[in-house]
Amino acid sequence: MLQMGDEVTLYSVVFVVVLLGTRSPIWTTVLTVSLYLFLALFRFPQVPTSRARQVLHPAKGVSEVAHRGGGHDAPENTIVAIREASKNGATGVELDLEFSADGVPILMHDETVDRTTNGLGPLSQMTLSDLGRLDAAAKHRLKDKFAGEKIPTLDEAVEECIKLQLTIYFDVKGHPDEAAVALKELYKKHPVLYNSSIVCSFEPRVIYKMRQSDPEVVTALTHRPWSLSRLGDGSPRFSSLWKHNWMTLMDIVFDWAHHHVLWKLCGISAFLIQKNFVSVDYVQYWAQRGVEVVAWTVNTKVEKEYYQELLQVNYITDSLVEDCEPHY
Numbered sequence: 001m002l003q004m005g006d007e008v009t010l011y012s013v014v015f016v017v018v019l020l021g022t023r024s025p026i027w028t029t030v031l032t033v034s035l036y037l038f039l040a041l042f043r044f045p046q047v048p049t050s051r052a053r054q055v056l057h058p059a060k061g062v063s064e065v066a067h068r069g070g071g072h073d074a075p076e077n078t079i080v081a082i083r084e085a086s087k088n089g090a091t092g093v094e095l096d097l098e099f100s101a102d103g104v105p106i107l108m109h110d111e112t113v114d115r116t117t118n119g120l121g122p123l124s125q126m127t128l129s130d131l132g133r134l135d136a137a138a139k140h141r142l143k144d145k146f147a148g149e150k151i152p153t154l155d156e157a158v159e160e161c162i163k164l165q166l167t168i169y170f171d172v173k174g175h176p177d178e179a180a181v182a183l184k185e186l187y188k189k190h191p192v193l194y195n196s197s198i199v200c201s202f203e204p205r206v207i208y209k210m211r212q213s214d215p216e217v218v219t220a221l222t223h224r225p226w227s228l229s230r231l232g233d234g235s236p237r238f239s240s241l242w243k244h245n246w247m248t249l250m251d252i253v254f255d256w257a258h259h260h261v262l263w264k265l266c267g268i269s270a271f272l273i274q275k276n277f278v279s280v281d282y283v284q285y286w287a288q289r290g291v292e293v294v295a296w297t298v299n300t301k302v303e304k305e306y307y308q309e310l311l312q313v314n315y316i317t318d319s320l321v322e323d324c325e326p327h328y
Helices: 004-022 025-042 049-056 079-087 154-164 176-189 191-195 204-213 241-266 280-287 301-311
Strands: 064-066 092-099 105-107 167-172 197-201 219-223 270-274 292-296 314-317
Touching: 004 025, 004 241, 025 241, 049 191, 049 197, 049 292, 064 079, 079 092, 079 154, 092 154, 092 176, 105 154, 105 176, 154 167, 154 176, 154 191, 167 176, 176 191, 176 204, 197 204, 197 270, 204 219, 204 241, 219 241, 280 292, 280 301, 292 301, 301 314
Parallel strands: 064 092, 064 314, 092 167, 167 197, 197 219, 219 270, 270 292, 292 314
Antiparallel strands: 092 105
């Protein structure tokens, strides 16, 4: 639950900002009260802490989650990646949900097949049959070892994870309506997922839609501060100075909303944050609100020891077996 101090701070900040902007005490009061009523009426409660912990900590200690199934160790978002992750000791796997042109939920990170397969073109123009003819290992560093690996459907991947007893982090890339329908059907088909999976997204609308569809599902928001104005390595996203400054301002607003409004509105159980922003104080900040921190993407032995021994929070990694390049 949001602490009383948070409540006072949230509405005080809103009141002051609106008052400075409008110079109208009446409109300031109306808008602040409207925000309060909106959150009171439309927010979702967090799922019980005991069940959230069962999902996030299926075994004692810190959970090591294979990013995209462990994209360094095997072709990302494939069945073989899931199997390799399990063999290498992962507690769970993070899998990206996308859709084929004929509406079938599949595993794919990008909106095109260009980066990971021997095909070209957007998913929106490829049916499941088209995707079935592609080699999902074609661009991987171990392409010879895993040649011919196929793009799996969501259902195929989930059945493999259940068989291997892996926790699933569903990373929904978009399509909030379609994703909510597909995942609701999946949870209905496999009730074990309520205690062994979590739905995550960078888009708050996706998480809110999921909670509307099925409020019993454990959910998380994914976030990287300054993502609108800067790339993952910190370099500016835009060459135009005015556009960079405008998006920087939007980053500040978006970050504030994540930490003070959106998490509460969606009733999340975890917050997936880019590793560079995680600290002891940050973990405590969320713990006071009943939310667990999960860091991404942690790719070196030294970093993993830091998260396991000092911070004691779950992390997502590209490799279970060796150090690999930073991933933003």
